[in-house]
Amino acid sequence: MDQENIIYMKDIVKAYKMGSNELVVLKEASLQVKQGEFVAILGPSGSGKSTLMNIIGCIDVANSGEYRLSGQNIDAKSEDELSAIRNKEIGFIFQKFNLLPKYTALHNVQMPLLLRGLDRKIAYEKAKDVLEKVGLGDRTEHKPLELSGGQQQRVSIARALVGDPNILLADEPTGALDSQTGKEIMDLFLKLNEQGNTIVIITHDEEIAKKAKRIIHVKDGHVYQ
Amino acid sequence: MRMIEIFRAVLINIKENKFKVFLTSLGIIVGALTIILVIGIGKGSQANVQDQFQRLNVGTLYIMPNFGGQTTETLGVEDIEAIKEEAPSVSNVTIMVSGNADVNYAKTSASVSIAGATEDFQNINNLVLAQGEFINNDHNEDRKRVAVIGAEIVTMLFEEEADSEIVGKDIIIKGKRYEVIGVLERLGGSMQGFNPDEGIIVPYDVAEKYIVGKKARTRVMALAKDIDHVSDAIDEITQILSKVHKGKSDDFRIRDAGSSLVAAQDSAKAMTLLLMSIATIVLIVGGIGIMNVLFVSVKERTKEIGILKAIGARKKDILLQFLLESIVISTSGGVIGILLSIMIMPLMKYTDIRVIPSFFGYGMGLVFSVATGTFFGYYPAMKAANLKPIDALNYE
Ligand SMILES: Nc1ncnc2c1ncn2[C@@H]1O[C@H](COP(=O)(O)OP(=O)(O)O)[C@@H](O)[C@H]1O
Numbered sequence: 111m112d113q114e115n116i117i118y119m120k121d122i123v124k125a126y127k128m129g130s131n132e133l134v135v136l137k138e139a140s141l142q143v144k145q146g147e148f149v150a151i152l153g154p155s156g157s158g159k160s161t162l163m164n165i166i167g168c169i170d171v172a173n174s175g176e177y178r179l180s181g182q183n184i185d186a187k188s189e190d191e192l193s194a195i196r197n198k199e200i201g202f203i204f205q206k207f208n209l210l211p212k213y214t215a216l217h218n219v220q221m222p223l224l225l226r227g228l229d230r231k232i233a234y235e236k237a238k239d240v241l242e243k244v245g246l247g248d249r250t251e252h253k254p255l256e257l258s259g260g261q262q263q264r265v266s267i268a269r270a271l272v273g274d275p276n277i278l279l280a281d282e283p284t285g286a287l288d289s290q291t292g293k294e295i296m297d298l299f300l301k302l303n304e305q306g307n308t309i310v311i312i313t314h315d316e317e318i319a320k321k322a323k324r325i326i327h328v329k330d331g332h333v334y335q
Numbered sequence: 336m337r338m339i340e341i342f343r344a345v346l347i348n349i350k351e352n353k354f355k356v357f358l359t360s361l362g363i364i365v366g367a368l369t370i371i372l373v374i375g376i377g378k379g380s381q382a383n384v385q386d387q388f389q390r391l392n393v394g395t396l397y398i399m400p401n402f403g404g405q406t407t408e409t410l411g412v413e414d415i416e417a418i419k420e421e422a423p424s425v426s427n428v429t430i431m432v433s434g435n436a437d438v439n440y441a442k443t444s445a446s447v448s449i450a451g452a453t454e455d456f457q458n459i460n461n462l463v464l465a466q467g468e469f470i471n472n473d474h475n476e477d478r479k480r481v482a483v484i485g486a487e488i489v490t491m492l493f494e495e496e497a498d499s500e501i502v503g504k505d506i507i508i509k510g511k512r513y514e515v516i517g518v519l520e521r522l523g524g525s526m527q528g529f530n531p532d533e534g535i536i537v538p539y540d541v542a543e544k545y546i547v548g549k550k551a552r553t554r555v556m557a558l559a560k561d562i563d564h565v566s567d568a569i570d571e572i573t574q575i576l577s578k579v580h581k582g583k584s585d586d587f588r589i590r591d592a593g594s595s596l597v598a599a600q601d602s603a604k605a606m607t608l609l610l611m612s613i614a615t616i617v618l619i620v621g622g623i624g625i626m627n628v629l630f631v632s633v634k635e636r637t638k639e640i641g642i643l644k645a646i647g648a649r650k651k652d653i654l655l656q657f658l659l660e661s662i663v664i665s666t667s668g669g670v671i672g673i674l675l676s677i678m679i680m681p682l683m684k685y686t687d688i689r690v691i692p693s694f695f696g697y698g699m700g701l702v703f704s705v706a707t708g709t710f711f712g713y714y715p716a717m718k719a720a721n722l723k724p725i726d727a728l729n730y731e
């Protein structure tokens with residue numbers, strides 16, 4: 111197996127039981143993502159993109175198939191081991207930001223480090239740096255509802271970056287934003303990729319997908335690399 | 336996650352939901368308060384029993400007619416004369432009769448319990464005089480209308496007189512004039528059937544003649560030579576009674592103060608136990624309240640739990656956060672309960688219930704609060720910790 115592969119997926123199947131029927135959402139999906147890549151996953155709504163992304167992000171598990179993340183066999187991990195992987199290896203960015211509403215921007219960004227058991231001071235310095243990097247150095251004490259959508263998404267990108275993950279996963283990160291803000295967020299992703307971050311981004315917008323360096327198509331549960 | 340950070344998360348959540356937290360802790364506050372009061376009341380009633388019996392010799396025997404029998408025999412002076420002469424294990428014996436009568440002095444009038452007694456009544460009940468003297472045999476033989484009054488009666492009838500002036504004054508009992516010859520020191524508790532603090536004692540024959548009448552309920556009190564002679568004394572008295580009353584000794588009941596003490600202690604204990612179980616029920620109800628609120632809270636915060644799990648929270652982090660929240664709520668409930676009890680207990684002196692505050696009580700209140708929070712918080716916390724990240728995240 112190629113050493114450079116951060117993501118190695120082979121014949122991943124995900125199905126949901128719907129009463130007596132079974133809804134197969136991913137049909138033997140295979141894909142690889144290498145270190146430093148910027149990949150867009152493109153496909154119509156309901157095609158299985160989020161399902162795929164959640165499995166990549168270790169938030170969900172496949173029914174069958176092989177999945178290796180940075181060389182580790184994910185199928186064999188316990189729940190707490192998966193928690194540690196999500197914390198250290200992966201930075202997840204959601205369409206609806208998914209920030210903790212009671213916490214300030216800074217506290218939200220600190221969380222992955224705090225969960226890791228780091229000291230609050232260290233987490234504070236790191237989080238402040240990253241918030242500055244995404245252009246929110248002056249909004250650290252704001253709570254999510256006191257920020258615009260674009261700003262919230264920047265906080266959530268900062269939260270994904272703060273733990274120095276091997277890969278950034280973004281599920282329609284511009285989906286809840288107006289087109290101008292969406293463009294700014296995409297530019298931020300491009301900049302992050304130039305700085306060496308491996309990024310996988312889901313979109314159903316071809317314009318956005320074109321900015322990525324490689325496009326993976328998902329259609330009706332099949333993945334076409 | 337570090338404990339301090341979990342704690343910070345708990346405080347942020349509590350701060351955001353102050354009112355709900357207050358409602359939740361209400362059950363615990365009431366529970367802790369109940370426990371503390373219950374322990375205080377338990378200690379109070381035990382102390383009451385002790386006070387009641389501390390002036391009493393354990394060798395005291397009470398002989399009473401058994402009301403409810405077909406032919407009701409009453410006890411009389413001939414009984415105590417017989418016991419005095421024929422019961423070697425008895426060192427002292429007295430007869431007493433009691434009832435209620437109207438008492439007047441100046442413009443004050445009240446219904447008061449009156450006891451008719453003989454000289455030995457004082458020794459057997461360890462009565463101490465604050466002023467004057469007790470009733471003696473001459474008073475009885477001459478049927479002198481004299482009275483020894485209890486401490487409460489002094490405050491009731493003689494509000495305006497100096498204590499030293501009371502002896503020698505005349506009071507009216509049931510329309511007849513009596514001279515006050517003595518004032519009792521406060522006893523603090525009541526003996527069987529008659530509370531000397533709130534009563535007036537007159538010579539036995541006088542009480543029988545002028546106040547309570549021939550048919551009144553009499554009782555005999557005897558003192559055994561010492562504690563080892565109590566059962567001998569009971570046997571002797573039983574025999575004498577059956578001789579004097581011609582085989583109708585079944586009409587009488589003999590009780591000794593020792594077993595009354597044990598019975599009173601037992602009933603005080605039973606009372607404490609009963610109150611304790613009420614307190615436990617209150618706490619369980621409070622605990623179920625906490626559990627309900629936490630279940631709702633877990634549901635409301637499902638999304639948040641999903642987010643935390645998605646960025647790397649382990650089961651333990653989630654479990655501890657919810658468990659700690661429950662413990663913090665219940666502990667503060669316990670502390671508030673303690674503070675409330677400290678404010679309420681002094682007010683209890685306006686009721687008839689005696690409470691004695693104690694650190695044991697406060698400790699128990701707190702321990703039970705924390706235990707309730709931990710026990711009832713565990714299940715919802717476990718439920719939160721076991722949520723699957725994807726399900727929690729997609730929960731709306
Ligand atoms: N928990 C679930 N239970 C049942 N069906 C699901 C569940 N999650 C997703 N699906 C179905 O799987 C399909 C793919 O969903 P998803 O991956 O969210 O699509 P996309 O992100 O490409 O729009 C949809 O048809 C959806 O209804």
Ligand SMILES: [Mg+2]
Pocket residue numbers: 159160161281
């Ligand atoms: Mg989707």
